[in-house]
Amino acid sequence: MRTAIAAIAGTLLALAAAVSVVHYTNASQESPVIKPLYNYGSR
Amino acid sequence: MTDGTTARARHGAAALTGLVLGLLALGPGLARGFLLSYDMVAVPRQPLTALTFGLTGTLPRHVPSDAFVAALSAVLPGDLVQKALLLAVFVLGCAGAAALVPTRRALPRLAAGVCYVWNPYVAERLVLGHWALLLGYAALPWAVAAASTEGTRRVVRALVPAAIGGFAAMAVAGLPAVAVAACAPGDRKRRARAVAGAVAVVAALSLPWLVTGWLRPSGVPGAPSAVDAFAPRADTPFGALGSLLLTGGAWNAEVVPQGYGTGVPVFCWALLVLVSLAAFAARMRRTDRPAWAFGLSAAAVAGFGAAAFGVVAAPALKRLIEVWSGFAVLRDGQQYTAPLVLVIAVGAGLAADALVRLVRPRERDAPAGGVAVMVAVMVAVLPVVLLPSLALGAGGRLRPVEYPDGWDTAREIVRTDPVPGDVVVLPWATYRSYPWNGGRTSLDALPRYLDRRVVTRDAVVVGSTTVPAEDPVARRLDPVVAGGGPLVPALRAAGVRYVALDAETGPDAPWRARLAGAEPVLPGPALALYRIPDPARPDEARAPLVPTVMSWIVMVSLIAWSFVTRGTTVTRHISRIPRRGRAP
Numbered sequence: 001m002r003t004a005i006a007a008i009a010g011t012l013l014a015l016a017a018a019v020s021v022v023h024y025t026n027a028s029q030e031s032p033v034i035k036p037l038y039n040y041g042s043r
Numbered sequence: 044m045t046d047g048t049t050a051r052a053r054h055g056a057a058a059l060t061g062l063v064l065g066l067l068a069l070g071p072g073l074a075r076g077f078l079l080s081y082d083m084v085a086v087p088r089q090p091l092t093a094l095t096f097g098l099t100g101t102l103p104r105h106v107p108s109d110a111f112v113a114a115l116s117a118v119l120p121g122d123l124v125q126k127a128l129l130l131a132v133f134v135l136g137c138a139g140a141a142a143l144v145p146t147r148r149a150l151p152r153l154a155a156g157v158c159y160v161w162n163p164y165v166a167e168r169l170v171l172g173h174w175a176l177l178l179g180y181a182a183l184p185w186a187v188a189a190a191s192t193e194g195t196r197r198v199v200r201a202l203v204p205a206a207i208g209g210f211a212a213m214a215v216a217g218l219p220a221v222a223v224a225a226c227a228p229g230d231r232k233r234r235a236r237a238v239a240g241a242v243a244v245v246a247a248l249s250l251p252w253l254v255t256g257w258l259r260p261s262g263v264p265g266a267p268s269a270v271d272a273f274a275p276r277a278d279t280p281f282g283a284l285g286s287l288l289l290t291g292g293a294w295n296a297e298v299v300p301q302g303y304g305t306g307v308p309v310f311c312w313a314l315l316v317l318v319s320l321a322a323f324a325a326r327m328r329r330t331d332r333p334a335w336a337f338g339l340s341a342a343a344v345a346g347f348g349a350a351a352f353g354v355v356a357a358p359a360l361k362r363l364i365e366v367w368s369g370f371a372v373l374r375d376g377q378q379y380t381a382p383l384v385l386v387i388a389v390g391a392g393l394a395a396d397a398l399v400r401l402v403r404p405r406e407r408d409a410p411a412g413g414v415a416v417m418v419a420v421m422v423a424v425l426p427v428v429l430l431p432s433l434a435l436g437a438g439g440r441l442r443p444v445e446y447p448d449g450w451d452t453a454r455e456i457v458r459t460d461p462v463p464g465d466v467v468v469l470p471w472a473t474y475r476s477y478p479w480n481g482g483r484t485s486l487d488a489l490p491r492y493l494d495r496r497v498v499t500r501d502a503v504v505v506g507s508t509t510v511p512a513e514d515p516v517a518r519r520l521d522p523v524v525a526g527g528g529p530l531v532p533a534l535r536a537a538g539v540r541y542v543a544l545d546a547e548t549g550p551d552a553p554w555r556a557r558l559a560g561a562e563p564v565l566p567g568p569a570l571a572l573y574r575i576p577d578p579a580r581p582d583e584a585r586a587p588l589v590p591t592v593m594s595w596i597v598m599v600s601l602i603a604w605s606f607v608t609r610g611t612t613v614t615r616h617i618s619r620i621p622r623r624g625r626a627p
Contacts, residue, residue: 002402006414009398013421017428020308024431024438027302037546038472040503041081041295041484043276 053149054138057156061137064160064427065130068169070435076443077122078129079477079485081298083172085125087446089113090494096595097255098585099496100515102263104210106252107598108175109491111207122443129169132177135204136160139184140385144392145326145333148399150419155392158319159184161426163278163291163303164377164384166433170298170440172485173378179205179212180381183219187385190220191227191335195240198224199248199605206248206598210256214372215346215381217245222345223338247601250594258591260584261515265368267361272505273374274353279304281313283354287347289316290384293377294505297484298440300432312429319390326393339389342382350376395422444480447569450492456564456572457493457541464540464578465496465516469554470547471524473499477546479569489543496581498539500524516583531560531575538581544571 072078077085089095091113097103115124140159141152160181168177185201198220205216224237246253256263275292277283278299286292289312291303303309327336353360353376363370373379395418403415432438457466468489476482490497500521502512512518516537523533534542544554548567558573565572 002414005398005402006417009418009421013425013428016308016311016425019306020302020311020429020431023306023308024302027305027432036504037476038470038474038504039484040474040505041297042506043272043294043296 053152054142056149057141057153058134058138060141060153060156061134061160062130064137064157065133067427067434068133068161068165068437069126069129069441071439072436072441072443073126074443075122076445078125078441078443079172079480079483079488080170080441081172081295081474081484082486083125083174084486084488084491085112085121086488086492087116087121087451089116089121089491092494092496093585094490094496096591097252097259098588098591100259100261100583100585101501102259102513103252103255103586105175106209106255107595108178108207108209108212110251125174128174128178131204132165132174132181133160135181136165136177136184139181139188140388141392143184143188143333143335143385143389144396145331146392146396148396148419150416150423151392151396151399154395154419154423154425155388157423158315158391158426159385159388161430161433162384162387163289163300163430164293164380166300166303166430166437167278167291167293167295167298168378169433170300170437171293171295173211175208176211176215176378178208179214179216180384182208182212182216183381183385186216186220187223187335187339190223190237190241191333191338193233193237195244196605198241198244199601202244202248203602203605206602209252210249210372211378213245213249215378217241217248219339219342219346219382221245222342223335226338226341227334244601247597250598251591254590254594255586258586260586263368263371264511264513265364265371266510267364268508269371269374269505269510270353270357270361270364272508272510273376274357275350275377279309279313284351285313287350287354287377287380288383289313290380290387291377292350292380294375300430301438302432303430308429311425315391315425315429316387318394319387321390322394322397323386323390326390339382339386343380343386346379346382349373349379352376391422391426395419398422440483442481442483444477446488446492447479449565449567449570453543453565453570453572454493456574457495460540460574462540462578463580464538464575465498465581466493466541466543467520467524467534467539468497468499468543468545469524470544471500471521473501473503475546487545489545493543495540496583497543528557529559530557535575535578538579538583539575540578542573542575544573545569 089112093099095109095113097106137156137160141156144152144155182204189197189201205212221241224241273294275283275287276294277286278291279286279289326332399415399419402418468487473487474484475487476484487499498516500512500517501514503510548571561573561575564574
């Protein structure tokens, strides 16, 4: 039982890590947005 | 090891974990140079000026944090002060949250610490440059722990980082401390005494910005139009309220961590948050819940309510601001979800503890103990795995830069000039995207770089909304500067000695043509400086000096008093946790 829980948790963590890093990498390759020079931010 | 030594070792482990996370989050940002990101500006040596103490007409949002930085930067390079403060947020926050988890197991407590300093709240506020708020955020767990015990000195000590941070920091750490004192177990008399003590401490530590804010001659402007600009926004598929619950939802779309809010990771994060909240709620139903549990829960609910107010009742908030401008503090409501983040972090620790209990071997020497350790480590690293974009300088958004040639020269020119007068900064805006800062948005650095009163147009533009200026001098100069005519006569009459151009500094820049009559003393290209001959004496209504000095004396004396005692640890509550089972 304990080993099964550990195995499941490990698999989920590895999956989450893989998906998360791929997701982040894809997001960081999006085209940059040209921002107005003097704005505080945008919504 | 004795109990005390064990406790110290555990706090040390959590602090070390916080340090590692801080190093990971700042990454390349730790190299020499200054991090300029939205409201965070660091300069080589920040002078102590009237602005530093909130004595000018501007709202004292930077009081007393700027004075603290200025004092430190008198003995240390400014960039090192900045990095040390940012790392302190991670160390203090991680150690404080870890210490709150009612277990003797180290790993579940580390899981809480990691969750508290590695989440969308920290990521978004870090990029927004709200380091002073984050000081209060880091102080929150300590304040919660201190307020649940009798001892005003401990509350003062715990709130020192929040006192340094100023208004926002005190709001997220001090008010929950009052709530914890009000909900602590014990008879009514004891509770009343604890609440009175906490309120007095919070008020006394807030005096430097309270006094200058209240006595500011031009009052506290409200600007109801800013409600929509600064209301929490949805950065996940779960709407604005769901995003707030998931610890994100800051108003600025540009500070959302890359990759956050979409795809599978955000659902995993939502699951972690829900499980953590469930674990915290389950603990609340037990009789051996921590003394601070009810108070922190009340603060979390109130904080979430304050944040949600700008989302679900924006017209009501605008109306309230029209009635009393002080309600404007509720505009950027997402910052008040800090107690909720702490609840989630402690809940994550409790969930990890429950999981460890589930898988740990019953026999002391059973080899399967490694499984429990592995499971606990997995829960602890989950926030980092699900939010990788906070790492390495928040995904590259925090990169150190050096000020270009000319800035130091300008400072020396201004400093050595015996003729009094203000400095006006052009272009007429307060945020910049300096090319030498990679085009990243930041507050104009000149008000902190120069040791004179520096006037910028502090109206802020968010998307298509312009929030009106608050500085009365900027408001008075606005028709002149925003118009198209010659600037020098009007600026001379207003007591302006220098005009600094720190953007659009090319030789054909339209601003230069309007400065006929001013003497160019620094040509550029990064910073051009013009001197206006014979300016009038600046005549600015300021906050009164005597009450301001008194407020500082009270605050500093209170802090000094709190440390003049034996046993200055603020984590004494940990050693009282009954020993149950074996720690992994």
